[in-house]
Amino acid sequence: TQLDAYAKFLRELSREMGDPNDPITRATLANRWEMLRGFWKELMAQISPDVADLLLSLSDVQIEKLFARLEKRNRKLSVTYVDVDPQKIVGKRQQYMLKHMKRWISSLTPAQKQLVATWSTRLEPTEADWMAHRLTIQSEYRQLFTRRDDKVYFRKKIFGLLVYQERYRSEAYQQKIQFNTELTIALILDIDRQLSEKQRQRLQKKLSSLARDFEYLSCDPRRKTPHPPIEKIKLSY
Numbered sequence: 001t002q003l004d005a006y007a008k009f010l011r012e013l014s015r016e017m018g019d020p021n022d023p024i025t026r027a028t029l030a031n032r033w034e035m036l037r038g039f040w041k042e043l044m045a046q047i048s049p050d051v052a053d054l055l056l057s058l059s060d061v062q063i064e065k066l067f068a069r070l071e072k073r074n075r076k077l078s079v080t081y082v083d084v085d086p087q088k089i090v091g092k093r094q095q096y097m098l099k100h101m102k103r104w105i106s107s108l109t110p111a112q113k114q115l116v117a118t119w120s121t122r123l124e125p126t127e128a129d130w131m132a133h134r135l136t137i138q139s140e141y142r143q144l145f146t147r148r149d150d151k152v153y154f155r156k157k158i159f160g161l162l163v164y165q166e167r168y169r170s171e172a173y174q175q176k177i178q179f180n181t182e183l184t185i186a187l188i189l190d191i192d193r194q195l196s197e198k199q200r201q202r203l204q205k206k207l208s209s210l211a212r213d214f215e216y217l218s219c220d221p222r223r224k225t226p227h228p229p230i231e232k233i234k235l236s237y
Contacts (some may be wrong), residue, residue, distance in 0.1 A: 003218035007211040014207040029185050044162040052158040082127045094120035104206050105199040119187045123180050129173035136168050
């Protein structure tokens with residue numbers, strides 16, 4: 001039911017990034033980012049009742065196994081992403097961005113690669129903050145299971161944990177996320193202004209192809225069944 005909106009988003013973005021003589025602005029790109037966040041929150045809101053039902057169905061044994069697996073996963077994630085040499089982390093960021101940009105615009109020029117390299121060194125490190133946030137969220141879930149008898153509270157809390165995770169971040173972590181978001185928007189703007197004709201054509205083709213996929217998979221509005229109303233979502237940091 002949401003795929004039509006995703007397709008429209010991609011076609012509008014394609015138009016906004018299609019003319020090198022009228023490049024996309026920072027304000028427009030920032031607005032697109034907020035729309036993406038909105039799409040994600042809408043998705044989380046829609047699945048919230050099903051997640052609550054699933055969690056309410058777990059037995060005590062299943063709950064203990066769930067948190068045991070999470071603890072095991074946390075240790076593995078810490079070794080992979082947190083307890084790592086900072087320079088290796090910078091290198092991973094750079095390779096990650098190069099890989100995904102190549103997917104959208106084909107091979108990057110040396111100047112474009114340099115922009116990515118500079119971006120990767122300026123990002124605020126967030127790995128430890130991310131892990132601390134992950135543990136905080138898991139702790140909230142652990143405490144929530146002690147109140148399974150209060151289903152109204154349980155469902156409302158699940159909604160908040162899924163849709164408003166930013167409320168559980170530390171102020172320092174949120175500031176780093178904001179800084180890194182601004183830095184990434186600036187990188188995309190710089191890359192956009194250096195796109196060759198071939199790269200821009202590649203970008204347009206990829207955006208249009210994905211939009212067509214979404215349109216093909218979307219529900220026919222004439223056959224949609226109404227969904228129960230959900231709590232109005234507010235974007236917040």
